[in-house]
Amino acid sequence: MKRIFKYTISPEDSGSTITKYLRDLGYSRHILTHLKYTERGILQNGSPAYTNRCLFAGDTLTITLLETESSKNIIPIPMNLSIIYEDEDILVVDKPADTPIHPSMDNYENTLANGIAWYFQKQGIPFIYRCINRLDRDTTGLLIIAKHMYSASLLSQMSARREIHREYLSIAAGLVPDSGVIDAPIARREASAIERCIDFERGERAVTHFWREAVQDGCSLVRLKLETGRTHQIRVHMQYLGHPLVGDFLYCSDFPAYQKRMQRQALHSHHLQFQHPITGQQMSFTSPLPPDMAWIF
Incomplete structure (x- = not known):
């Protein structure tokens, strides 16, 4: 999975170090460490830069998030996924019943993680599985999957602040x-x-x-x-x-x-509403009652 971000430094941020600038944008220490060990992971005006370098108004900071391995111990299994929304940063999936979120000791194959792993494997894209909100095995409906470590970090922070409304x-x-x-x-x-x-x-x-x-x-x-x-x-x-x-x-x-x-x-x-972690756009999704519930009403 590869995602590139470009930032133009404003006069207000002039004088900040790269570390401070990225931390203010929600990049975690873990992500910053990952970037340090990624070739050309951090570029200042097109040249590799250490995170203690100062930024100046008008600079272009280019960040390349690169993940070359997929989640270990998640077996890709073909699955009919109901993907409600997808962009470079997130997936919104409508989970069926009888589908756990993660593999467990007694279930290595019939999980949403297996289906998502297969979805990216068939595209030839390495993928780390990061499910943001959780549902019980037999609870149906909407879930957010982060497509890279930065969107996962931001969404996790939003979840902790109760900013993902369900x-x-x-x-x-x-x-x-x-x-x-x-x-x-x-x-x-x-x-x-x-x-x-x-x-x-x-x-x-x-x-x-x-x-x-x-x-x-x-x-x-x-x-x-x-x-x-x-x-x-x-x-x-x-x-x-x-x-x-x-x-x-x-x-x-x-x-x-x-x-x-x-x-x-x-x-x-049934309903999921949150601010997109990267664009800031308000996102709202609704899933109708599944057939095994809808027949009663």
Whole structure:
């Protein structure tokens, strides 16, 4: 993967070192180290430059990000990817159900990472897999993949500052209130490697906003927005509210009406909004309900 950036130094930045200038643009120490060991990775007016060199108004700073190896231990596997958007810096993908984000000890091949690795391999492009936001294996919907280390660094910083806004659609058991906020801490359930629970002593703060959109046959279509990003947050919070997600075999065991037809938790990452990490453009994407959820509504 190769990406070139060119910057024209303004009078305001005159006198800054290359290190300071790039750090102010969000280049991490790791990226700066990578650039130092990249041939012609940093050019000042067309000539190689050390990062302690001063910049002057009108200078042209050229940065070449070059990654020549692909992610280790990710096997490229052909997959029907639903790519919603792609440019030089990011991919936005609509993830299907039964697809983990990363390989694990018991699953080396049926993951989104395998499909993305195959997508770039068939183009002959080395690629390091960097998935910015996470979804459970059976949660469908929108995800951001960074195409190089700089966009990954900027997006990770944006995520930490809660500047990547996500909304979900879910189908919950029963009549959910019109709207509300669930503010209840979540912790790992003792003696379980997977399950989470509400725990006001050990848990980390978790906040979920919800709005009921429709009601059908004893179920509610619910729109949700997260303030925090705890594991299984929506699933645990909806169970705590008394309206677990239909098809959620981990947190909803007593709502049989749709369990045979809904073979996963009815949760979909519906809307994604963020500022493009490189251009600054406002990006907004929406994914409709997948068929296994849409049939109810």
